[in-house]
Every structure is written in structure tokens, then in C-alpha cells.
Amino acid sequence: ELKVEQNPLFLSMQEGKNYTIYCNYSTTSDRLYWYRQDPGKSLESLFVLLSNGAVKQEGRLMASLDTKARLSTLHITAAVHDLSATYFCAVDLNQGAQKLVFGQGTRLTINP
């Protein structure tokens, strides 16, 4: 059974600081997705990582995937308040259809 663990689960940080969210998973997969969810809202796709060593960047967010270590990271650079949200990683079971197993989410609060 594939397990996906994120840490930390809660993160409070100040604007301007850098931080990294980690996503570990238990079985082989080379497809990993990062989503953002605002309170009471749906999920918004951030990054699609489809191979070992994949790195994607969008604004102050950068995601990477190491399939050998079964680890993905979401790095936040010079955080701003607008990035406050819950961030989920999701790993594809690689069984044809995109059957995602989600982590518990990291609730990020960025304080002015």
C-alpha cells in the first residue's frame, strides 16, 4: 500500500523567509503532483513532476522530485502572505489511470 507523508503538517513563517516542505512516499513512482488549497476551496494544480530529477519553478515556488529517494520537495523563497494555503503532494500509483494518493497536507501560514 502506497503511503505518502508530508512534513511539516503545520508551518508558520514570516514574510521574506525561505522554507521547504517535504513529501516522502513508500513505493516506486515517478509521477508526483503538487496542489494548493485555500480554505473552503477546491484544489489548484501547481506542479507536475514526471521523472527523476524533475524540477519545476513558478514564481516563489520550486518543486523537485528524487524518485530514488522517494522524495519530493516544495521550496518557498522569500515568502509572501498570498502564499498562505494548504499544500498537498499526491503520488500516482502508476496503474494506467491517474490514481492519486495524497499526503495529509501542509498548512502554511505566512505572517506579515
Add this chain to the structure above:
Amino acid sequence: NAGVTQTPKFRILKIGQSMTLQCTQDMNHNYMYWYRQDPGMGLKLIYYSVGAGITDKGEVPNGYNVSRSTTEDFPLRLELAAPSQTSVYFCASSLTNTEAFFGQGTRLTVV
């Protein structure tokens, strides 16, 4: 372009009642999914479909049924609602190897 549309947005059911959550997408995606999200948790896959006429169970299918008669529609049926089915339900669709697009969710309370 509407994307993935779910109805209703909110619903309160009594124990033992049944209901259907509707989901439609206009992106011509072959894959569709139903997830549930319990408070403070990630999403769990209930059922999925790889195309019209084909459905399969996900991680937590008990108490639910689905059908996929068209590419666009993927309704989720709850029979004999139970308090454990209180959750937020998300429908999603995707192509192969692309991100899934999620609907706005249906918040269901069973009392």
C-alpha cells in the same frame, strides 16, 4: 470554459437517505475521479473511470456507486447515507500524465 462542475454545493442528508452527486466536465478528458476529503486530511479516491462505460474502485468505495454513460458525466450515488459519509466530495478529470482538474466540491453532512 467551465471545467469540472459539481452539483449541489451543499447538502444535508438524514441517515438512510440516498442521493446522487452530479459531476460534468467539458474538457473531453477521458479520466474522471471521485475523491472525498475529511476535515484536516488529504483526499482519498472513491471511484474512477478511464472512459465511458468503464469504472473501477478506488481506496474507499464502500457505500458508493458510480456510472459513466458519457465522456462528460460521472455521477456518484450514495445509498443509505451514514454519518461516516459526512465529508467534502471532489470530482476531478484528467488526460494521461497531466494534472487533474478539480471541481468546487460538494459539502455533505449526514445527520
